[in-house]
Amino acid sequence: MKIGDLDLGEKPVFLAPMEDVTDPSFRYMCKHFGADMMYTEFINADGLIRDAGSTVAKLNIFDYERPIGIQLYGHIIDSMVEAAKIATEANPDVIDINFGCPVKKIANRGAGSGMMRDVPKMVEMTRRIVEATHLPVTVKTRLGWDDQSKNIVEIAERLQDVGIKAITIHGRTRAQLYKGNADWTLIGEVKRNPRMHIPVIGNGDIDGPEKAKEMFDRYGVDGIMIGRATYGRPWIFAEVKHYLKKGELMKPLTxxxxxxxxxxxxxxxxxxxxxxxxxxxxxxxxxxxxxxxxxxxxxxxxxxxxxxxxxxxxxxxxxxxxxxxxxxxxxxxxxxxxxxxx
The missing domain is CATH 1.10.1200 (Non-ribosomal Peptide Synthetase Peptidyl Carrier Protein; Chain A)
Structure with missing residues (x-):
């Protein structure tokens, strides 16, 4: 699987960007256990532009973490473009746009998954960011705002058309937050869409190596992303890779x-x-x-x-x-x- 010229190998396993979780210390552990691609905590575009100390600190990345992406969120196009330029100077491998965060204070002001209520703005913001950086731009998003607007198949095509190099899809709507089971059906539809030619990464409810293999096999995704199941279990990446390679579970840790x-x-x-x-x-x-x-x-x-x-x-x-x-x-x-x- 490739994101632009970045070769991640076959069936890569990603660490999801998570606020107050995927800091440098946790990324250090996940990389040790084989995470193929990692992301910073998501970064507020407005805070980055204001040069807020705690926000700028999230740009700190290290060569041993590579490949690594910096993820940005915000609801103002010009601010997101400026933030992308600042993030580019930190020299990550990828700039990722957060169109998936369901947290109320973020989504209700139109950032994160809130952007799914204004698809034209979502597409325009993405286009402007792609033009503002030489780095590959990727997107993380959800199936839609709610059950009546599961429009990810259309959204994925439109974002691809303005230049993103990969898309990660969480198998829930914003309205679901993290409740119920993730539905990978539409993730599979995006992947099978003959008009899609960029990698599709699936996310949601992957809690172990057997589930990881099932998602690869059933939906044909190019990669998988693991979030909450990494809490206190950074070795899950080693477990997944062992199972994918050998077809047997890794010996549990004492x-x-x-x-x-x-x-x-x-x-x-x-x-x-x-x-x-x-x-x-x-x-x-x-x-x-x-x-x-x-x-x-x-x-x-x-x-x-x-x-x-x-x-x-x-x-x-x-x-x-x-x-x-x-x-x-x-x-x-x-x-x-x-x-x-x-």
Whole structure:
């Protein structure tokens, strides 16, 4: 699969751009486990133009992350064009336009998936951004605004006609938010449309390697993108690739192995975000890394409340000591803590 001249190989697996999740520390871990293409957190065009410090910081990318895209969102065409020029100077591999975010404060002012209510403006914004950068421009979007306007087949053609090099489609409408099941039927229709010649990447509800293979096989997409299932599981990329290549599930990780990954992630978070922010932003990941461990309530509470990095390391050592080679979901439980009560 190629995005312009960028060759991503066969059946690439993408990390979805997610606010407050896909920061440099998390991308570091996902790349380690084989993510083929990653994106920054989505960036507010207006904040970028105003030179807001927290927004500009999201432009920071590193060579080991490549290929990587910078994703922008906004509802004013001129602002998005200017932001695309600024983002181009950061030298990513791709500029991606966010036409998919369903969050109310974004969509209701016409940005993100809110742009799907004004397709002509969506197309014009895309055309202007394509003209403003030498980089490949891609789009991430949804099936439509609601069940009465699932117009992604038309939208995909029109965006292709103004020069995008790939499209990622989340299998829900904006009205669904993240509720219900993702419907890949229309994603498949876009891919099968004989007038489409750019790569089509499918997104939505891919929670493991078997589901990933099913989406490739059933809908013929060129790539898949994984979002929420990466929380506390950056190794999902290795799991998917192993299954696609060998047709068998990768051996599940032990708690000891997860502790090692969480420790590396924590160190990267402090490195990139500093003590306070790095500690706070790791909390969601810690909770996910150790989900399913029996009788874990007390340790989880401490992980999610401490502000001391030394205490975090002590807690991680304690988890390793107590749970060792325990595998969540396994019938075999070597941990002596399995029979204890919270």
């Amino acid at each position: 708690t000891r192995e997860k502790v090692d990954i969480a420790r590396k992630h924590f160190e990267q978070s402090l490195k990139f975000k500093g003590l306070k922010t790095g500690m706070l932003e790791m909390r969601r990941h810690f909770s996910s890394y150790f989900k399913g461990l029996p009788h874990f309530k007390e340790i989880r509470l401490k992980l999610l409340t401490t502000l001391e990095p030394d205490e975090v390391h002590d807690l991680l050592n304690l988890i390793e000591e107590r749970y060792g080679d325990y595998v969540v979901g396994s019938d075999v439980n070597p941990s002596p803590w399995a029979d204890k009560q919270d």
